[in-house]
Each structure stands twice: as structure tokens, then as C-alpha cells.
Amino acid sequence: MPRLAIACQGGGAHTAFTAGALAYLFFSFEYFRRRGEDGNWFDLLGLSGTSGGAITAAMAWSAAPDGSWAEGARRVLHYWNRNKASFDPSGKPPLWWGEYFSNAASQWLMSWQDALPDALQDMLPTLSYPPSAVLSELIQARMKDDMRAVVGLPADAERFGGRPGIDLFVGAVDVVNPDGEPQTAFRTFPEQMEEGLRLDELLASACIPELFVAKPLSVDAGDGSGRREQRFFWDGLYSQNPPINDFFDGRSRDRKPDLLWVVQINPNRYEGSDCGPDTPDEQADRRNELAGNLSLGQELRSIDRVNRIAEQLGSVPGLPEGLADYKPVTVCFIRLGTRRDGPLARFPLNYASKLNRDPAFIDALIAEGIRAAHEAAAGGELVVPHRSMKHKCEIYPDPDWPTPAGLAELLDDAGLASQWRRLVSSLPEPSIPSRSTQDQTKEAP
Numbered sequence: 386m387p388r389l390a391i392a393c394q395g396g397g398a399h400t401a402f403t404a405g406a407l408a409y410l411f412f413s414f415e416y417f418r419r420r421g422e423d424g425n426w427f428d429l430l431g432l433s434g435t436s437g438g439a440i441t442a443a444m445a446w447s448a449a450p451d452g453s454w455a456e457g458a459r460r461v462l463h464y465w466n467r468n469k470a471s472f473d474p475s476g477k478p479p480l481w482w483g484e485y486f487s488n489a490a491s492q493w494l495m496s497w498q499d500a501l502p503d504a505l506q507d508m509l510p511t512l513s514y515p516p517s518a519v520l521s522e523l524i525q526a527r528m529k530d531d532m533r534a535v536v537g538l539p540a541d542a543e544r545f546g547g548r549p550g551i552d553l554f555v556g557a558v559d560v561v562n563p564d565g566e567p568q569t570a571f572r573t574f575p576e577q578m579e580e581g582l583r584l585d586e587l588l589a590s591a592c593i594p595e596l597f598v599a600k601p602l603s604v605d606a607g608d609g610s611g612r613r614e615q616r617f618f619w620d621g622l623y624s625q626n627p628p629i630n631d632f633f634d635g636r637s638r639d640r641k642p643d644l645l646w647v648v649q650i651n652p653n654r655y656e657g658s659d660c661g662p663d664t665p666d667e668q669a670d671r672r673n674e675l676a677g678n679l680s681l682g683q684e685l686r687s688i689d690r691v692n693r694i695a696e697q698l699g700s701v702p703g704l705p706e707g708l709a710d711y712k713p714v715t716v717c718f719i720r721l722g723t724r725r726d727g728p729l730a731r732f733p734l735n736y737a738s739k740l741n742r743d744p745a746f747i748d749a750l751i752a753e754g755i756r757a758a759h760e761a762a763a764g765g766e767l768v769v770p771h772r773s774m775k776h777k778c779e780i781y782p783d784p785d786w787p788t789p790a791g792l793a794e795l796l797d798d799a800g801l802a803s804q805w806r807r808l809v810s811s812l813p814e815p816s817i818p819s820r821s822t823q824d825q826t827k828e829a830p
Contacts, residue, residue: 387715387781389427390642392627395436395556395620396650396677397593397739401747402721403434403441403648404465405754405808410646411445411458412792413762417784418454426784430642431552433573433628435621438648439555439590440464440532443582446547447536455795457548460535462801465751467531470742476534481527488742521597528591529584546581553582554631556621557589560599563616564607571624573631576605589618596740626677629684633691638710644781645688646767648754649720651677670736688714689775715778717767719758727813728752752808755789760815762786 391410393403417423434442444464449456467476470488474481532538536545547553555574562570574586589600599617606612621628633641651674655661662671695711698704721734728749732738738746761767768781789809796802 386424386426386428387643387779388430388639388641389644389646390431390433390632391429391442391646391648392629392632393432393434393438393442393648394627394650394677394681395434395438395591395622396721397437398741398747399650399721399734399739399750400437400441401465401750402650402754402757403438404461405751405756406648406719406758407441407445407754408458408461408751409755409758409789409792410762411454411461412795413787415454415458415795416787416792422784426782427644429551430640431554431632433554433556433631434590435556435624435626435628436591436593438627438650439621440528440587443547443553443555443587444532444535446551446553448546448548452548459796459798459801462751462804464531464535465747466804467534468528468742469744469747471744480523484742485744492737492741492743516594516596516598518598525588525597525600528588532584532587543585544575544581544583547578552578552632554628555582555586555590556625556628557586557592557600557618558621558624559616560594560619560623561617569607572604572618573625573628590621592618593620593622593740622677624680625684626680629681629688633714636710638712641710641712642714643712643779644768645714645716647681647716647718649678649681649718651675652720652722653678666735673736673739685716685774688716692774692778713778715768715770715781716774717761717769718771718773719754719761719767721753722757727756728808728811748804748808752811755809756812756815759786759789763788763815 391407393400393407396402414423414427414429417426432442432446434440441461441464444460445457447457447460449460470484472485477484533540533542538545553575557572557574559570559572564570574590575582576586583602585600585602589602592600599619601615601617603613604616606614627647629645629647632645655671655674657667657671662668691711692713695713698708698711701708732746732749763786765783768783770778770780789812790806793802793805793809796805
């Protein structure tokens with residue numbers, strides 16, 4: 386049974402896609418558990434995430450009273466439902482009752498230039514404004530309230546614990562970095578896993594500099610004295626998106642994953658014209674996509690290199706302990722993509738939309754996440770090394786994955802069950818190869 390880690394890339398509102406993907410996976414884990422197959426397929430060692438991916442992973446990771454996987458999936462969905470800029474005022478302070486309209490207005494202001502002719506777009510400067518400290522505090526207080534409500538915390542709680550035996554790594558960047566070395570700017574939280582995760586650590590990971598002022602956070606000074614000092618953090622997009630190295634660095638062989646699933650938000654391929662982005666808005670969109678994938682690409686190259694080393698060391702008898710801890714990892718992906726035949730057909734996926742909390746858009750992203758995770762799982766893509774990885778690692782046994790519609794019975798909340806059925810009923814027929822085709826594919830590496 387492979388030891389599994391799941392890494393969730395950040396991308397603002399687009400990480401509602403991750404909510405759908407994690408919800409499908411965790412409901413499937415619960416489906417296997419109830420069939421008596423909980424110990425047959427995967428041993429989940431850890432989750433990681435950045436920005437919205439960090440918050441989504443943390444909701445799934447948070448300790449559930451009954452330990453069920455389904456509760457993790459339900460919390461993920463509950464968080465994103467609360468995060469919507471909806472008409473419904475229930476459970477919200479009066480300040481947020483009109484957020485549907487303020488969200489729509491901000492989307493228009495961010496994308497009005499796109500409606501102009503190309504020639505005129507080229508002549509106009511791109512305007513940007515500094516973040517407001519007051520607005521930053523209000524939004525982050527709202528995010529804390531949402532997280533407390535979802536996890537079931539008291540109103541004054543500042544941290545929460547996770548599932549026993551499962552680690553969580555949340556990425557953020559020390560924007561001032563007084564230590565002065567490249568690697569010291571990269572931080573992963575929680576600082577002490579046994580003490581739980583601070584809500585402020587999640588806010589630091591999701592501190593988009595265009596929207597929030599840098600997040601102050603008390604952290605260990607790192608000089609061995611135990612002294613704590615205040616540092617300032619930006620979104621983990623600028624460090625590890627998502628954290629992957631933490632699953633391997635300084636860990637014994639039996640605490641390293643054999644299998645890594647990456648939930649990827651940012652596209653690898655530019656979907657505009659063949660000659661590349663031309664307008665300022667298109668260039669900003671593409672820069673954001675490339676920046677979001679930069680650290681991921683570097684960490685995947687490192688994994689490929691270590692995989693080749695581990696394969697060569699595997700034939701050497703009597704290795705010292707440090708070298709014996711090298712092991713290969715099979716990397717697989719669940720990707721947002723840019724398909725236009727499903728829930729996202731009528732929505733743009735530009736940079737402005739990463740700040741769009743329109744309920745219909747969030748639902749479409751969740752539905753697409755459910756679809757992508759199911760297609761990757763049922764298509765055998767979560768047990769076979771992805772074609773982008775040069776080193777072909779081990780292929781693992783593949784369970785008979787449930788359909789999204791068949792998981793609705795695991796939602797004991799009537800509202801969530803109704804939402805789930807509505808979302809999965811909007812999905813087109815999955816493009817999944819037959820089992821015989823999958824078996825042939827798995828034999829190839």
C-alpha cells in the first residue's frame with residue numbers, strides 16, 4: 386500500500402476547484418472505508434498547500450470527532466460555501482450583506498479594459514492601487530470567522546489540530562527576510578505540528594499583496610535561542626506553490642511518500658494567441674500563471690533527479706543510513722485545465738477571476754474539481770507516473786473508484802447533499818478510457 390501525500394497549489398478563488406477535487410477524494414476514501422477497504426489502497430501521510438490551496442487542505446486536515454474522511458470533505462465544501470459572495474445574509478454580519486454587488490463591481494473594475502478594442506487597450510495604462518489596511522483587516526477577520534465556524538471552534542480560538550498521523554504543510558514567504566539568504570525567506574507552517582495550526586498562519590499563506598497588507602506573524606527567530614520575533618508574510622505563491630520538499634526533507638524512509646498527487650491550478654500552456662500575450666492585462670495574467678508554476682516546476686525537476694539517484698542506489702548493498710533513505714516517488718496530477726465543455730464553459734479564467742467569489746463561478750469550479758478528480762482517478766492516472774516526469778516509477782494497484790453521483794449518500798447534511806447532486810448532474814459524460822486500455826497503459830513504463 387503506497388504512502389500518499391497530496392499537494393494543493395494556490396490560485397485565489399480558482400482553488401474552489403481544489404475543494405471539488407479534495408471533496409471527491411475524501412468521500413472516496415470514506416467509500417472505501419465503509420466497504421472494508423480502508424487499508425487496501427492508500428496510506429495518507431500528509432497534505433500541503435499554498436494560499437487558497439492551504440486553507441482548503443487545512444479544512445480537510447482538521448481533526449474530525451469521528452475521524453471520518455467524509456467530514457473532511459464536508460468541511461471543505463462548507464468553507465467554500467461560506468466564502469461565496471452570495472445574496473444570502475444568514476450567518477453574516479450586516480457589513481457583508483451586500484457583498485454580491487461589491488464583488489460584481491470589483492470584477493468590472495478589474496476587467497473593464499478587456500471590453501475595449503485591442504488598439505485602445507494598448508494605449509491605456511494598467512492601473513493598480515495599494516491595499517487598504519482597514520479592508521485587509523475586515524476581510525481577514527471574515528476569513529477567520531468562516532474557518533472557526535467550519536471547524537467548530539470557539540469565537541476566540543486561534544489554532545486547531547489535525548488528523549492523527551497526517552502532517553500538514555502551509556507555505557508562505559517572509560517578505561522582508563532579515564536573515565538575508567534565499568532559503569530563509571521560505572516558511573512552512575505549523576511551526577510545531579503537535580501544537581496545531583494557527584489561523585494567522587493560514588492568513589499569512591493567503592496574503593495576496595494586491596489585496597492585503599503584509600501579514601505580521603510571531604515566529605521562532607531561528608537562531609536556536611527559542612526567541613520569537615515578528616516577521617511579515619506574503620502569499621506562499623512567492624515561495625513554494627505548493628510545498629513539496631517538506632514531505633521528504635529530513636524524514637526517514639518510512640515517513641516519506643511513495644505517491645504524490647498534485648492538484649494544479651495554474652495552466653502550463655498559454656491559451657491565448659500563438660504569438661503570446663500582447664495586451665497589458667494578458668501579460669499580467671500570464672506572468673501570474675508562470676510565477677504560480679515556477680516553484681512547482683523546480684521541485685518536480687528535483688524529484689525526477691532524486692528518483693534516478695534512488696533507482697541507482699537501490700542496487701547497491703549495505704548503504705549507509707542516509708543514502709538508504711533515498712526512495713523514488715510516483716508523481717500524478719489533477720489539473721484545472723481550460724476545457725470549455727463543462728461547468729466553466731461561460732466563465733473566463735483570467736487573473737481578475739482569481740478574486741471572483743460569485744456563487745455561480747465558485748460552484749462551477751467545485752464541479753470541475755469533482756469532474757477532474759474523478760476522471761483522473763477512474764482513468765488510472767493517480768497510480769501511474771505522469772508523462773511529464775522523466776523517471777518512470779512504480780505503478781500501484783488501482784481501486785474501483787466510485788462515481789461522483791454515487792457519493793451523495795455520504796452527505797448527511799441535506800443542503801450539501803442537494804448541492805452535490807446539482808453540481809454532479811451538470812457534468813458532461815466523463816472521458817475515461819476502458820479498463821482494458823488502462824491496463825495496457827500501465828504496462829508501458
